[in-house]
Amino acid sequence: MELVCIECPRGCLLSAEKTEGGVSVSGNFCPKGRAYAEAEITEPRRVLTSTIRAAGAMVPVRTDRPVKKSMIFALMKKIRAARLTHAVAIGDTIMENIDGEGANVVASASYGGEPCSI
Amino acid sequence: MKRDIVIIGGGPAGLAAAVAAYDAGCKNVLVVERESEVGGVLKQCIHNGFGLTRFKENLTGPEYAHKFIEEAEKRGIEMLKDTFVTELTADKKVTCMNQSGIFTVEAKAVILAMGCRERSKGALNIAGTRPAGLFSAGTAQKYVNVKGMLPGKRVVILGSGDIGLIMARRLTLEGAKVLCVSEIMPYSSGLRRNIAQCLNDFGIPLYLEHTVAEIEGEGRVSGVTLVKVDENKRPIAGTEKHFDCDTVLFSVGLIPENELTERAGVALDPRTKGAVVDGDRQTQTEGVFACGNVLHVHDLVDFVSEEAEIAGRAAAEYALQGGRAHAYISAENGENVTYVLPQRVDKNKNAPQKLFFRVRKAFRNAVVTVDTGARRKTVKKIAVAPGEMESVALSAEEIGGAEYVKIAVTGGDR
Structure with a gap:
């Protein structure tokens, strides 16, 4: 399988094949590329970024680890339904264990609980 | 009002410049920001991928x-928000306007950090009516990420710049149907990884060598017709593709926002559309420095921060110690290179220098030739592309012996 590594702006062109012992990867500049290709072949994952609605503001959020790509739309549904009603600091967990595998949705920016421009 | 340094713009460039100037010993710094929060366009760029070079974090x-805002706040750097700069003069008087009125700040040094804006549809000359539903990609990004509003349900994206690619994914996640991305060039101007994670992940087609034949709609956009172009960018009859859509996004490039610069009489470079600068990022107007996207459009914010720190340190030195005598040689673009920055290299600086440049077209196994008049050196690069800024480093000795610097890219496979 031919892949473009998404780990950094270099965007290495990877070639990955399933072998008896695991996955063989070539074209990667660094170990992140190998890990990415292995995951793409077995279970692709992505960090999901979005926003959560609060009073008068959208608060940017992210998952604190990569989640299964196949679950992304289901997770978006949960994030879109959520409302933030209290103040949060950057890095605070807003939704715990959203994917059932331990990934939390955390704030990418602080939110004062008051309308703000971010 | 008097300040040692006035920084125009509180985005990533302005913030990094302010912190660097402060740390270089110049504490009397003012950042002027027109929005109600500093952070610039990063506030609406909620996706990840920033900081890999600088912080080794995604x-x-x-x-x-936030990292830079925190550093600026920790130092107590003065930031005037909701304040618009209406005029800058060559003698470094900065006229500002906000709710309390109009006032002028006299500065010893000024750092231009106004960033860039998106090229508009008007700059493109597209046939058709003028219905609602046409947005620049960045405007759509602000609607979705900051205001929480979806600009449309069925979307065609014109231009494959990174913001357009990012918005293709973002709109898809928010429930819109992104029908395609159309690009007139035979390659995307966006990063390869963004094609992979924003288009391929969601099965969004990318039509290369396609342009808009027509935008249709009365009141609101109802459709777009794309057409394939030949190698001279002329439409090929019979290759039209029609899409029913209610929204069209434009992601067709960024332009440094240099109206203030121009009116101050600071010399601009038509290649970068930013100021002509030396290695300190000092413009040809003494004591006026520039950094970030107002100087030249960057692909990665990590490099904006790096450049802003150079400008911040140099502005601090200028404000505290005054100007130095310079011995400039020019840095020029040779074959297959669109521009080199800085455009002037100061031999008196007696320091190594990194020169940034962009190539005109993509090459694999490229050979970069740096000609200094006195000698020539070559550097090999695995792959270069117009969308990715490159750099070469020159030592103090190499600069000392140089008559000029000319960078060219040759060889390799196209």
């Missing part, structure tokens, strides 16, 4: 901005 835009 941060979202707001997280990257």
Whole structure:
């Protein structure tokens, strides 16, 4: 399988094949590329970024680890339904264990609980 | 009002410049920001991928901005928000306007950090009516990420710049149907990884060598017709593709925002559309420095921060010690290179210098030739592309012996 590594702006062109012992990867500049290709072949994952609605503001959020790509739309549904009603600091967990595998949705920016421009 | 340094713009460039100037010993710094929060466009760039070079972390835009906002606040750097700069003069008087009125700040040094804006549809000359539903990609990004509003349900994206690619994914996640991305060039101007993670992940087609034949709609956009172009960018009859859509996004490039610069009489470079600068990022107007996207459009914010720190340190030195005598040689673009920055290299600086440049077209196994008049050196690069800024480093000795610097890219496979 031919892949473009998404780990950094270099965007290495990877070639990955399933072998008896695991996955063989070539074209990667660094170990992140190998890990990415292995995951793409077995279970692709992505960090999901979005926003959560609060009073008068959208608060940017992210998952604190990569989640299964196949679950992304289901997770978006949960994030879109959520409302933030209290103040949060950057890095605070807003939704715990959203994917059932331990990934939390955390704030990418602080939110004062008051309308703000971010 | 008097300040040692006035920084125009509180985005990533302005914030990094302010912190660097402060740390270089110049504490009397003022950042002027027209929005109600600093952080610039990073505030609406909620996706990740920032900071990999600088912090070895995969941060979202707001997280990257936060690191610099925190540093600026820790130092107590003065930031005037909701304040618009209406005029800059060559003798470094900065006229500002906000709710309390109009006032002028006299500065010893000024750092231009106004960033860039998106090229508009008007700059493109597209046939058709003028219905609602046409947005620049960045405007759509602000609607979705900051205001929480979806600009449309069925979307065609014109231009494959990174913001357009990012918005293709973002709109898809928010429930819109992104029908395609159309690009007139035979390659995307966006990063390869963004084609992979924003288009391929969601099965969004990318039509290369396609342009808009027509935008249709009365009141609101109802459709777009794309057409394939030949090697001279002329439409090929019979290759039209029609899409029913209610929204069209434009992601067709960024232009440094240099109206203030121009009116101050600071010399601009038509290649970068930013000021002509030396290695300190000092413009040809003494004591006026420039950094970030107002100087030249960057692909990565990490490099904006690096450049802003150079400008911040140099502006601090200028404000505290005054100007130095310079011995400039020019840095020029040779074959297959669109521009080199800085455009002037100061031999008196007696320091190594990194020169940034962009190539005109993509090459694999490229050979970069740096000609200094006195000698020539070559550097090999595995792959270069117009969308990715490159650099070469020159030592103090190489610069000392140089008559000029000319960078060219040759060889390799196209």
